[in-house]
Amino acid sequence: MSSVPAATPETETAARQRRLQLYLGGQASWFISLGIQFVIFPFLVTQVLHEPAARVGIAQMSLMAPSLLFMLLGGTVADHSDARRILIRVHLFATVPPLLLATVYLTGHLTYAILIVYALAMGTLAAFAIPARDSALTRVAETNIQQAVTLAMGVQMGSQLVGMLIAALAAITGTPALLFFQAAVMLAGFWAAVKLAPLPPTNLAATVGRFAQIVDGLKSAAGIPIVATVIALNFAVGLFYVGSFLVVLPLMIRDIYQSTSSEFTLKFALINICFWGGTIVVNLALLRIGHIGHRGRLMMGSLASGLIILALFHFHMPFWLVCLLVFWWGMGAGTTMTMGRTIVQMAAPESHRARVLSAYQLGFSGGAPLGALMMGLLVGWLGIFDAVLVPATIMVGILALLYFLSPIWSYKAAAD
Known part of the structure; x- marks a missing residue:
């Protein structure tokens, strides 16, 4: 009777690295596709269909x-x-959605309603993909969670940057070719997921319904003060920062800098490259620094820099200066996302981790569509230069309240 060789530390480390590589490969696939979508979708709304500010906001919200x-x-x-x-x-x-959108575009039947359907389909898939991916990271990495989160965030941001660079080629390749490529990249992520080892459920309780399980997850998140604070802060980020980014910058490129269709794609891709380039730079720095205890203070400082940048957009400036400010904004965003996700990953109980992380992500994703709608309406009412002052002013008050009434400033994490 043959015996199974005992696992050694070297083989366990190799297996863990293999799992992490496949995990990161799937993540890269998703976010390369998202990077392409991030440029192509507003291009179709603003340049192909020439929709007004309010409808741009609704489309981004979708x-x-x-x-x-x-x-x-x-x-x-x-x-x-x-x-x-x-x-x-x-x-x-x-x-499927990018394949269908490419087909519709080629046949000349693209409409605003079709773009909304595409947006709703991709958004729904993301709502199921994000919690599964986020909750799997801790089990895939097993140790050095802050480093794993920082690495995963770096791959996410770098992949989005690659996708945006690819999308900048739209003037050469044409939009349909990019949409077909987007579908192919998603298929590569499917292959990486197939190769990944099974990740069985962390909670086997099945005696209560889905609604009760959701409520249980929300109670778990609300019962941990630092997690509840980070979720609330994430909602404010989605509402006031992401909404501004998604609506103000495309309209600024179109209306303030009077860009043609080809110029719009290039400039919007450049804006996104600056933003996600900033996130990559700061994540490389965080990887080098290693463990950070006062993660909450770092988040607060990063968010304060964001409101300053929004306020500066009140002034007309050369396009190169907009790019520089967006790079600075990206550095702050990268810090906020990495520190916030690390706090939640470490604080959430394993049995509820996916639900707590989904509540964290909901703070961000839930605030963003409302912010996009709000900024679309504000830009239509006040104009671009005055509209940006509204979220900047409100964020001053929110950060002050969190400083005095929440544990985020005093929070200090133990070593992972």
């Missing part, structure tokens, strides 16, 4: 609105299902 309905359900499903199986399905299904 990409994120499904999170309001399905993110918590996605977290519940991830806690009670094999995360690998979820990732396989969402990557496979996510190849």
